Amino acid sequence: MEAATRSHPPVDSPQTSRHRVPVWALAAIPLALIVAALAALLTVGGDTLGERLGPPVEEIAVERTVLRPGEIELTVRNMGPDAVTVGQVFVNDTYVDYRTTGATIGRRAAETLTLDYPWQADSPYLVTVVSATGATTEHEIPVAVETPSADGGFYGLMALLGVYVGVIPVALGMLFLPLLRRVREHWIRFFMAVTVGLLGFLAADAYLEGTEIAEAGTGAFGGAKLLFIGAGAAYLGLVALDRFLRARSERARTTGASPFQLALLIAIGIGLHNLGEGLAIGSAYAIGELALGAFLVFGFALHNTTEGLAIVAPLSAHRHPSPARLAALGLIAGAPAILGAFIGASAYNPELAALLIGAGIGAIVQVIVQLVPAIRDRAGRALYPASVGGILTGVAVLYLTGLLLST
Amino acid sequence: MRIDRRQLLGGGALAAAGALTALNPHGDRARAQASSSGSSMGHGGAKGHGGGAAGATMRKGARVDHRANGFNPTDVLRDFDPGRTRRLASGRTLREWEIVAADKEVEIAPGIKYPAWTFNGRMPGPTLRAREGDRLRIRFVNGSEHPHTMHFHGIHTAEMDGVPEIGAGLIEPGQSTVYEFDADPFGMHLYHCHAGPLAEHIARGMYGAFIVDPKQGREEADELMMMMNGFNTNFDAEGNQVYAVNSIAFHYVDEPVRVRRGELVRIYLANILEYDPINSFHLHGNFFEFFPTGTRLEPTEFTDTIAMVQGQRGILELRFPHKGPFMFHAHKTEFADLGWMGFFEVV
Numbered sequence: 146m147e148a149a150t151r152s153h154p155p156v157d158s159p160q161t162s163r164h165r166v167p168v169w170a171l172a173a174i175p176l177a178l179i180v181a182a183l184a185a186l187l188t189v190g191g192d193t194l195g196e197r198l199g200p201p202v203e204e205i206a207v208e209r210t211v212l213r214p215g216e217i218e219l220t221v222r223n224m225g226p227d228a229v230t231v232g233q234v235f236v237n238d239t240y241v242d243y244r245t246t247g248a249t250i251g252r253r254a255a256e257t258l259t260l261d262y263p264w265q266a267d268s269p270y271l272v273t274v275v276s277a278t279g280a281t282t283e284h285e286i287p288v289a290v291e292t293p294s295a296d297g298g299f300y301g302l303m304a305l306l307g308v309y310v311g312v313i314p315v316a317l318g319m320l321f322l323p324l325l326r327r328v329r330e331h332w333i334r335f336f337m338a339v340t341v342g343l344l345g346f347l348a349a350d351a352y353l354e355g356t357e358i359a360e361a362g363t364g365a366f367g368g369a370k371l372l373f374i375g376a377g378a379a380y381l382g383l384v385a386l387d388r389f390l391r392a393r394s395e396r397a398r399t400t401g402a403s404p405f406q407l408a409l410l411i412a413i414g415i416g417l418h419n420l421g422e423g424l425a426i427g428s429a430y431a432i433g434e435l436a437l438g439a440f441l442v443f444g445f446a447l448h449n450t451t452e453g454l455a456i457v458a459p460l461s462a463h464r465h466p467s468p469a470r471l472a473a474l475g476l477i478a479g480a481p482a483i484l485g486a487f488i489g490a491s492a493y494n495p496e497l498a499a500l501l502i503g504a505g506i507g508a509i510v511q512v513i514v515q516l517v518p519a520i521r522d523r524a525g526r527a528l529y530p531a532s533v534g535g536i537l538t539g540v541a542v543l544y545l546t547g548l549l550l551s552t
Numbered sequence: 553m554r555i556d557r558r559q560l561l562g563g564g565a566l567a568a569a570g571a572l573t574a575l576n577p578h579g580d581r582a583r584a585q586a587s588s589s590g591s592s593m594g595h596g597g598a599k600g601h602g603g604g605a606a607g608a609t610m611r612k613g614a615r616v617d618h619r620a621n622g623f624n625p626t627d628v629l630r631d632f633d634p635g636r637t638r639r640l641a642s643g644r645t646l647r648e649w650e651i652v653a654a655d656k657e658v659e660i661a662p663g664i665k666y667p668a669w670t671f672n673g674r675m676p677g678p679t680l681r682a683r684e685g686d687r688l689r690i691r692f693v694n695g696s697e698h699p700h701t702m703h704f705h706g707i708h709t710a711e712m713d714g715v716p717e718i719g720a721g722l723i724e725p726g727q728s729t730v731y732e733f734d735a736d737p738f739g740m741h742l743y744h745c746h747a748g749p750l751a752e753h754i755a756r757g758m759y760g761a762f763i764v765d766p767k768q769g770r771e772e773a774d775e776l777m778m779m780m781n782g783f784n785t786n787f788d789a790e791g792n793q794v795y796a797v798n799s800i801a802f803h804y805v806d807e808p809v810r811v812r813r814g815e816l817v818r819i820y821l822a823n824i825l826e827y828d829p830i831n832s833f834h835l836h837g838n839f840f841e842f843f844p845t846g847t848r849l850e851p852t853e854f855t856d857t858i859a860m861v862q863g864q865r866g867i868l869e870l871r872f873p874h875k876g877p878f879m880f881h882a883h884k885t886e887f888a889d890l891g892w893m894g895f896f897e898v899v
Contacts, residue, residue, distance in 0.1 A: 242612045279665070
């Protein structure tokens with residue numbers, strides 16, 4: 146009976162479970178073969194092709210610089226295919242004594258070199274790492290500034306910066322909510338269009354900044370590619386979150402995202418953006434490039450106030466947003482600036498920054514997609530004179546307030 | 553095929569260098585009172601001089617493996633090679649040397665290896681020493697993978713000038729030639745490879761001192777040979793990454809040059825530095841008489857600092873009146889901080 150079944154298998158039978166080999170084995174057997182083949186290639190495959198032509202490729206770069214009195218600490222990463230052994234190090238044409246966690250840096254690995262050198266504040270330095278083969282790698286310190294030590298006062302300062310740059314401006318912008326709830330529908334659409342303009346400007350600005358930051362890094366983990374990976378992950382993650390929230394809300398399934406959910410998504414998107422902004426501010430502070438002071442705080446307040454406006458714009462139709470919910474939205478959008486400032490000032494890494502800035506871009510793009518239905522007029526058009534005017538107004542506001550921040 | 557030829561040549565060069573060492577018992581070690589195992593001075597100790605505000609230093613604790621290099625700059629200082637000598641029928645002295653060019657990796661600073669081209673496996677090459685009027689015969693064997701020549705500073709015929717396309721011209725790998733001329737004039741001279749590209753052939757280490765003593769000789773002294781050189785380790789032909797006297801950066805900081813108080817010290821000094829236009833020698837706490845190129849017996853200057861362009865050289869004479877460590881270095885401080893620094897230890 147069984148034999149007969151096997152000899153005449155039904156062509157499109159769903160009863161595949163009757164095959165003798167279980168499904169898990171169909172997965173496990175090729176996996177095991179792949180692992181075995183890769184292991185074999187790793188151990189003996191290299192020998193079949195012989196050595197590389199030419200000398201070893203030595204590609205190292207300084208990923209992080211920490212300046213302490215009398216000491217320069219460099220985190221050096223090997224981005225090349227071969228291990229690199231550090232021979233000696235000179236600073237401004239003077240050989241220096243150094244300590245290291247390991248003179249030989251393996252592929253993709255990083256080691257720290259701590260140089261014994263009496264650097265002077267506010268002076269530029271050129272550090273040259275001479276490898277065991279005599280190859281040189283230069284690292285420029287444009288202006289020597291003591292790296293802030295991560296004590297309580299430092300975290301307090303970074304938290305304050307984050308509050309100034311993220312939380313306060315967003316909260317100020319949200320004060321427009323009562324106005325928005327009183328104006329007529331076409332004005333709401335106009336403000337939504339302004340928000341789209343603001344966000345579009347932020348996305349473009351972040352892209353340009355992220356590219357610059359990624360190029361300044363070592364590139365060991367992908368450089369500018371991380372910008373796109375971060376953007377894609379954030380965009381798809383927010384889309385998934387949006388679908389999840391809609392599935393939970395019966396009403397929303399017919400009417401689209403609820404005003405509060407839209408506001409929440411915008412707040413998350415802006416929060417991711419502010420994380421990147423905090424990162425940039427924290428790292429600039431750590432290397433002494435940030436001019437702290439009234440102008441910085443004022444400029445950011447003016448600049449980021451518009452972000453608060455973007456969050457509350459969808460809430461104009463929402464009857465009774467509770468103060469707690471509003472506060473939560475404000476914190477979601479603003480507080481990541483504090484976290485960003487911490488990371489930026491204490492563990493800055495250009496490629497991590499690129500990834501986070503990319504996430505901010507993806508989040509903003511997703512929010513723009515979410516906002517487009519809200520600016521459609523009765524004829525269903527997204528672009529008409531008033532919406533175009535709104536978008537351009539948003540761009541102009543950020544451009545002009547951004548000028549206040551440029552040094 | 554090509555690999556076989558390389559191995560053959562490499563082996564040949566090694567064998568020739570070995571034979572040379574065996575055949576050449578003329579190295580004058582009588583004055584080697586400061587051996588490479590000599591004690592270091594009190595203020596530095598095993599940790600060496602410098603660091604932080606105390607000045608330039610290589611990584612503390614790291615040392616060059618002189619044994620692997622095959623030469624120690626402390627020995628190079630007083631290693632004068634008079635060659636094999638024989639009296640000719642005319643009554644003149646004939647001096648003969650065999651010099652072998654060999655490619656060799658040399659540790660020029662702790663942990664930094666440089667792919668050098670050498671004469672007799674060392675940098676600088678052997679210090680050839682003759683007396684004015686001697687007949688000199690130098691057999692040159694090219695055990696390197698590259699064509700080379702030996703070009704001597706001195707007075708000789710065009711055929712013996714050791715430049716490409718004249719006389720024996722370029723000596724190809726595996727080939728040899730004989731350069732023959734009179735020791736003339738007396739003074740502190742040089743020899744170096746003149747194959748092209750010239751800058752690279754010199755920078756790679758193919759040079760040495762060629763000293764001709766005056767007929768009447770010079771006053772008895774503790775004699776030292778110092779060749780100011782450097783290494784462009786990344787081969788960008790823009791300056792150098794390592795500077796030194798007798799090739800090893802900061803060597804005479806780690807092993808100071810020991811001299812006696814009151815004794816006449818004579819330094820045969822030359823600058824062969826490539827890729828930088830000028831070099832200098834500065835001595836702390838003392839002054840010296842300077843004899844440019846060593847071709848006159850009267851000094852022209854009493855000073856503590858002398859500048860030299862590439863190929864320039866001279867003789868310094870002084871007596872140290874005080875005991876203790878005295879620094880000497882390039883007064884181009886960039887070179888000093890990049891390895892061209894040392895100490896005399898006056899005992």
